[in-house]
Amino acid sequence: QxxxxxxxxxxxxxxxxxxxxxxxxxxxxxxxxxxxxxxxxxxxxxxxxxxxxxxxxxxxxxxxxxxxxxxxxxxxxxxxxxxxxxxxxxxxxxxxxxxxxxxxxxxxxxxxxxxxxxxxxxxxxxxxxxxxxxxxxxxxxxxxxxxxxxxxxxxxxxxxxxxxxxxxxWHKEHADHQKDEAYWLDTFKGELPILDLPADFERPAERSFAGERVMFGLDKQITDQIKSLLAETDTTMYMFLLAAFNVLLSKYASQDDIIVGSPTAGRTHPDLQGVPGMFVNTVAVRTAPAEDKTFAQFLEEVKTASLQAFEHQSYPLEELIEKLPLTRDTSRSPLFSVMFNMQNMEIPSLRLGDLKI
Missing domain, CATH: 3.30.559.10 (Chloramphenicol acetyltransferase-like domain)
Structure with missing residues (x-):
């Protein structure tokens, strides 16, 4: 306290x-x-x-x-x-x-x-x-x-x-920022890629928050195949979906150096599990989906990259962006243009007295 x-x-x-x-x-x-x-x-x-x-x-x-x-x-x-x-x-x-x-x-x-x-x-x-x-x-x-x-x-x-x-x-006084900072600055050294997805119209000069939602599901057969792949490769659903998403972006953009933002729960200390508040941080995951790799090889790389990113997740994204030599662009988010979010938090099933909710 x-x-x-x-x-x-x-x-x-x-x-x-x-x-x-x-x-x-x-x-x-x-x-x-x-x-x-x-x-x-x-x-x-x-x-x-x-x-x-x-x-x-x-x-x-x-x-x-x-x-x-x-x-x-x-x-x-x-x-x-x-x-x-x-x-x-x-x-x-x-x-x-x-x-x-x-x-x-x-x-x-x-x-x-x-x-x-x-x-x-x-x-x-x-x-x-x-x-x-x-x-x-x-x-x-x-x-x-x-x-x-x-x-x-x-x-x-x-x-x-x-x-x-x-x-x-506690975060201000005790977080070990130096080790985390060294990891992130090393990950983003050199020239940083800007994802260039082909679009059928000009990118507007100012970012717009207008958007569309597309919903789809995967059938049981594909889901079962994915699950057996996870068991064979000792990876999680998050790692597999992030890898597949990166391959998709790479094919569209014809680029093999991709940075994707991904939110983390940020509750790295066990005492924080039951505390409400804004803990979410975003990590930037950099991968290289080059076409000469097999998917299994790439999945292994994504596994390593995500484990390391989560290990160093307490380092605030804002501080990283300030430290990197990024060109400011009003039409884009700094460092990455796309995010990947896997929603798996527990929302309890609800009873309020005799009310059905």
Whole structure:
């Protein structure tokens, strides 16, 4: 635990989010919304009280952010009051209501979480929850929803011993950055490749966040073949999919030096498993999918590269980007243009009393 201070340092990930927010680039890109459909009898007061207790329990939900003497700091507030908004609506308007609910946050005003209960029918409600990414991440969603369910059911939870600000202070004082930094600077020495995927139109001068989602599945036969390959090569599904993705990029771009960003959970210390907050870091994995290699050879290289990247994952991506001689380009992200993310965090199946969710 960190000794009491009026303000605490932020983690590198929080600093990045704060600065993007100040530059106006963030708008709602870093909001983390969730929508739960509740079927059954909802007790609004009990739900509001449970969310208030959740905020009392986890300091990060009572934290705000400011710039003091040129440094971004976080302040943990002793008491933060919470109101659960209530409204009525029609199911066919749900999409519009959700869009209207997601609004930018002011980072200097806690709590950076808001919630609304929309009644669609007598026993059918939508619970809308929105949080800023500066206080949460994918793994935190599971922790918070699990705690909310237990509190709603009246369980007695032990108070957490460690909070996010303790991690931020520890990370600043104790992380072994020198060994990690040496590894990353060595990985990205020499000329750095810029992925050039052929497109049927000009790349815009400013990055746009407009996009499309394509969904597809793999059939059982291919999945079984992949699983037996993993067993033979002692690799994981993550390594296999990352290798296949790199081969695809290499074929499209006709390049054999590829850098792909990949998010990591960032919870490298066992004490952090149950702590909500923004722990995610991004590692950059550099591989060489040259056409004279067999896939098995390349998979082995990806295995080594990913194991090493995860071993050195505590080194903040922001610091690496500052240290590298990168040409700034408003149309691209620095260091890599594509990301590969494998979502495998546990989101607990939910019960809130007798409610079906």
């Amino acid at each position: 960190a000794p009491y201070q009026q303000h605490y340092p932020v983690s590198p990930a929080q600093r990045r989010m704060y600065i993007l927010n100040q530059l106006g680039q963030a708008n709602t890109s870093y909001n983390v919304p969730a929508v739960l459909l509740l079927e059954g009898e909802v007790d609004k007061d009990r739900l509001e009280n449970a969310i208030q207790q959740l905020i009392n329990r986890h300091e990060i939900l009572r934290t705000s952010f400011d710039m003091i003497d040129g440094e971004v700091v976080q302040t943990v507030h002793k008491n933060v009051s919470f109101q659960l908004e209530a409204a009525k609506g029609r199911e066919e308007d749900a999409e519009e209501m959700i869009k209207a609910f997601i609004q930018p946050f002011e980072l200097n005003r806690a709590p950076l979480v808001r919630s609304k209960l929309v009644q669609l029918e007598e026993e059918r409600h939508l619970l809308l929850i929105d949080m800023h990414h500066i206080i949460t991440d994918g793994s935190s969603t599971g922790i918070l929803i699990g705690d909310l369910a237990k509190i709603y059911q009246g369980a007695d939870l032990e108070l957490p011993q460690i909070h996010y600000k303790d991690f931020a202070v």
